[in-house]
Amino acid sequence: MTTAIAIKDLTKTYANGFEALKGISLEVEQGDFFALLGPNGAGKSTTIGVLSTLVKKSGGIVEIFGKNVDSHVYETKLDLGVVPQEINFSQFERVKDIVMTQAGYYGMPRSLAAERCEKYLRKLDLWDKRNDRSRTLSGGMKRRLMIARAMMTEPKLLILDEPTAGVDIEIRRGMWKTLKEVNAAGTTVILTTHYLEEAESLCRNLAIIDKGAIIEQGPMKTLLAKLDVEGFVLDINGELPATLPQIPKVDLQSPDSHTLVVEKPRDLPLNVLFDALAESGITVRSMRNQTNRLEELFVRLTAKEQAA
Amino acid sequence: MSNPNFTAFKTIARREVARILRIWGQTLVPPAITMTLYFLIFGKLIGSRIGDMGGFDYMDFIVPGLVMMSVIQNAYGNISSSFFGAKFGRHVEELLVSPMPNHVILAGYVAGGVLRGLMVGLIVLAIGMAFTHVRVPHPLIMISTILLGAIIFSLAGFVNAVYAKKFDDIAIVPTFILTPLTYLGGVFYSVRVLPEWAQTATQANPIFYMVNAFRYGLLGENATDINIGISYAVFCLKKKTLGALGLWLLKRGTGLRS
Numbered sequence: 001m002t003t004a005i006a007i008k009d010l011t012k013t014y015a016n017g018f019e020a021l022k023g024i025s026l027e028v029e030q031g032d033f034f035a036l037l038g039p040n041g042a043g044k045s046t047t048i049g050v051l052s053t054l055v056k057k058s059g060g061i062v063e064i065f066g067k068n069v070d071s072h073v074y075e076t077k078l079d080l081g082v083v084p085q086e087i088n089f090s091q092f093e094r095v096k097d098i099v100m101t102q103a104g105y106y107g108m109p110r111s112l113a114a115e116r117c118e119k120y121l122r123k124l125d126l127w128d129k130r131n132d133r134s135r136t137l138s139g140g141m142k143r144r145l146m147i148a149r150a151m152m153t154e155p156k157l158l159i160l161d162e163p164t165a166g167v168d169i170e171i172r173r174g175m176w177k178t179l180k181e182v183n184a185a186g187t188t189v190i191l192t193t194h195y196l197e198e199a200e201s202l203c204r205n206l207a208i209i210d211k212g213a214i215i216e217q218g219p220m221k222t223l224l225a226k227l228d229v230e231g232f233v234l235d236i237n238g239e240l241p242a243t244l245p246q247i248p249k250v251d252l253q254s255p256d257s258h259t260l261v262v263e264k265p266r267d268l269p270l271n272v273l274f275d276a277l278a279e280s281g282i283t284v285r286s287m288r289n290q291t292n293r294l295e296e297l298f299v300r301l302t303a304k305e306q307a308a
Numbered sequence: 309m310s311n312p313n314f315t316a317f318k319t320i321a322r323r324e325v326a327r328i329l330r331i332w333g334q335t336l337v338p339p340a341i342t343m344t345l346y347f348l349i350f351g352k353l354i355g356s357r358i359g360d361m362g363g364f365d366y367m368d369f370i371v372p373g374l375v376m377m378s379v380i381q382n383a384y385g386n387i388s389s390s391f392f393g394a395k396f397g398r399h400v401e402e403l404l405v406s407p408m409p410n411h412v413i414l415a416g417y418v419a420g421g422v423l424r425g426l427m428v429g430l431i432v433l434a435i436g437m438a439f440t441h442v443r444v445p446h447p448l449i450m451i452s453t454i455l456l457g458a459i460i461f462s463l464a465g466f467v468n469a470v471y472a473k474k475f476d477d478i479a480i481v482p483t484f485i486l487t488p489l490t491y492l493g494g495v496f497y498s499v500r501v502l503p504e505w506a507q508t509a510t511q512a513n514p515i516f517y518m519v520n521a522f523r524y525g526l527l528g529e530n531a532t533d534i535n536i537g538i539s540y541a542v543f544c545l546k547k548k549t550l551g552a553l554g555l556w557l558l559k560r561g562t563g564l565r566s
Contacts, residue, residue, distance in 0.1 A: 014566065052405045055566050077407035088398035092330070097323075104319025105406035107312020149402075 002030040002065065004157050004188040005051065010060035012046050012212075020046040022212040023060065028190060028205070030065070030156075033183045035199035035206035035220075036192045039302055043212040044192040045085060048161050052082045064157060078106070081155030083146045085162045085192075091135035095126055095145060098134060103152045113152065120148040123178060140171040147178065158182060159190045164198060176202055196298055200224075210302050223297060231290030234260040237283040245280040247273060261290060316408045317416045324420025327390060328427065335386070335424060336431060339378045343432045346374055347439045350496065362498035363530055371436040372523035372531075373495030376457060378432045380515060383425030383458040384465035384486060387417050388478040391469035400564060410558035414466065414551070421462025422455065429454055442526055449536065450525030456543040457518040461486075463550035470557045470564070489515045499533045517542045 005028040012021040021043045028034045038044050049055030050062060053069065062069045064076040089098045096117060103113035121127040124144040129137060137145065143163055150158060160179070164172040172195070179202060183189045193199050199206060200220065207217035216223060239257045250273060251263040260282070264273060277284060328335045347367070355366035362369055394400040403413055436442070444450060464481075472478045493515030499507045510516050521539040524532040558564070 049566070053565065054401060054404060056561060074407045074409070077405065080405070082405050084398075084401065086398060088401045090394075090397055090399045092327075093323075097326070101319055101323055102402055102406075104322075105316050105403060105408055107310075107315045107407075109310055109315065 003063070004028045004030045004032065004065060005190070006061075006063040006066075007047070008061040010047070010050060010062060011058045012043075012050065012055060013058045020212055021050075021057075021060075024209065024212070024214050026207055026214060026217065028188060030188050031183075031186060032188055032205055033179075033203045034188070034190045035203035036190060036209060037196065037199060037206060037298060038192075038209035042209045044209055045161055046212075047209070048082070048084075048159050048190075048192065051159060052080065052084075053077065078153075079156040081150035081153060081158045083143075083150045083158070083160040083163050085165065087142050087146070089134055089142075089145065089149065091133070093134055094131055095121065095134055095137070096130040098145065099149050099152050102149045106153045108153065116152050116154070120151045123151075124148040125174070140167045143167055144171070144175065147175065151182065155187065157188045157190070161192050162194060163191070164193065164195060172198070208298060208301055216297075216301050226297065228266055229263055230266050231261065231263045233288050233290050234262060234277075234284045235286045236260060237285045240282065241280060245276050245282070247276045250276075260284075263290075312407075313409065313412045316406070317412050317419070320403075320413065320416025321419040321423065324386070324390060324417065325423055328386065328420070328424050335382070336427060339382060339428045340431050340435060343374055343378060344435050346370070347435060351439055362500065362533070364527060365440075368440045368442060368527060369498070369523075369531070370496055371433075371440050371442055372526040373493075373519045375429050375432045375436060375526075376454070376515075376519045376522045377490045377495050379425040379429040379454055379458050380461045380490060380518065381482065381486065382428040383421040384461040384468075384482060386424040387421035387462045387465035388469045388472070388481075390420060391417055391466055392472045392475070392478050395469070395472075395563065396475075404561075404564060410555055413558060414463075414554045417466055418459055418462040421465060422458040425458035425462070426454065429458075444526055445528045446525040448525070450522060453518060453521040453525055453539075453543075456540075456547060457522070460514070460518075460543065460546045460550060463547065463554050466554050467550060467557065470554075470562055473563070489513050492516075494519050494533060514542060514546055 005026065007024060007026040009023045009025060010021050011019075011023050013019045024043070024047065036044050036047065046055055050057045051064070051069070053073070065079055067076050069076045093101075099117050099121065100110070100113050103116060104110070108116075117130075118127065121130055124147055126141060126144055126148060129141065134142065134145065143165075147160070147163060163179075164175055167175065176198065179189060179191075191199065191203060203220055205217075205219050206223065207214050209215070236258050240254050240260065244252045244254060244260075249265050249268060253261040255261060260277075262273065274284065347370075351367035351370055355370070358366045360366065391400070394403070468478055468481050492510065493513045494510065499510050499516070502510065517534060517539040520532045520534045521536055521543075524536050529536075
């Protein structure tokens with residue numbers, strides 16, 4: 001399997017002395033759908049900035065499809081499509097012109113650019129808006145326009161920095177579908193997001209970055225399996241008794257008289273919990289996960305870092 | 309198969325022209341109105357009382373200077389506002405992320421500045437022709453001077469835009485440097501009317517060479533205060549210096565990459 005991105009000992013210290021990256025190393029395989037997660041200010045956008053050359057690295061080696069970004073500037077940029085966190089197209093230009101211009105910057109002939117313009121504006125549901133000034137688009141449309149613009153060159157590697165931030169759930173799910181299709185067609189996708197449910201649903205591998213260092217990385221399934229506890233919210237029929245049952249290794253909380261919040265070891269069968277609740281006369285009407293699993297892992301890992 | 313760099317160059321130039329035409333009320337109309345007023349007031353009303361300047365009717369004498377002044381100010385203003393606007397609106401990132409080499413980015417923006425300079429120059433020249441009977445004895449010198457002037461001041465505008473951090477920064481240079489240099493560069497008078505020390509000081513003003521070289525092309529060799537060869541040497545030096553500075557700034561990523 002070819003490596004899409006190989007980062008070794010990447011460091012970045014900004015002019016004001018802030019050390020954004022403290023020697024991170026990372027590999028992303030070709031064809032992967034990879035999540036780069038971390039709290040605000042962790043170094044995600046700086047890492048993406050270095051990959052897209054908008055941020056000058058202080059040290060380390062970065063390779064895209066085996067080519068060093070310092071010595072093969074042209075080739076590495078040709079393979080890359082970037083959807084930044086902030087809206088960065090001209091607010092005065094028409095939708096069609098924005099994507100056509102992007103193609104032109106990559107040296108694409110106008111006939112091919114026109115074909116792709118229609119293809120990707122249709123795919124992102126923006127074709128009807130092609131002659132509108134970009135400033136008249138809604139927030140979700142602007143985000144989709146940035147994806148369409150990045151796709152114009154059909155890059156081998158697509159990097160998305162919080163592409164669904166501030167987008168409603170319906171549009172977000174539409175964007176997930178598009179990104180899954182893009183990835184299924186062979187494009188390596190790297191995603192940073194604050195919606196961990198998004199990362200869990202889309203990505204196969206992930207890295208968690210905090211305070212400029214990678215604190216965890218690997219396949220999503222393996223990392224999620226590391227969670228040793230899991231939490232559930234139980235809706236109860238009737239009212240809870242005044243005293244909650246004591247179940248070994250299980251933490252029970254009652255935020256109100258009809259709800260139980262349970263935290264139990266992953267290896268403890270649910271039957272043990274339900275039997276104990278039934279013995280205490282508690283009937284469970286419904287049950288749901290307390291948080292999504294990735295969120296739980298993320299919180300635990302970053303909390304550990306804080307403590308350290 | 310077309311050359312990708314040439315396609316990229318054309319894309320920037322096309323985008324710049326579209327911008328110039330989209331905001332024509334700000335880019336093309338004001339110089340036309342201002343210069344018509346200059347021709348009417350300085351040329352027709354005051355000029356008739358001045359008489360000759362440098363052996364020419366005053367109205368004829370100021371036409372080349374006013375055309376050159378418009379070209380310089382508009383070439384400079386186009387690139388400084390457009391490139392700074394791209395920085396401010398962050399769409400400069402589209403360029404920086406693309407595989408386009410720095411010289412193509414610079415050439416594309418300079419082409420935009422030159423095209424606006426030429427558009428405005430043609431408008432002002434057409435207005436000037438309505439007031440005068442200029443015969444253009446050296447069209448090649450006229451064209452090359454206007455082109456070089458537009459290129460040089462586009463490059464200067466680019467450097468200004470790269471360093472600018474706020475909109476005020478792109479207004480300071482035109483207001484406090486470019487306008488005084490233009491007015492003191494022999495647009496409205498021949499340096500021969502100045503005292504010796506002022507004539508010497510004027511030699512350091514690059515706009516003086518442009519105005520005079522353009523006047524040479526438009527009115528003939530008797531209309532100029534300087535040697536045309538020296539003017540071209542100054543143009544080439546300025547163009548090379550500013551071009552190299554622009555490329556160096558792009559390579560360093562000054563004001564563009566963190």
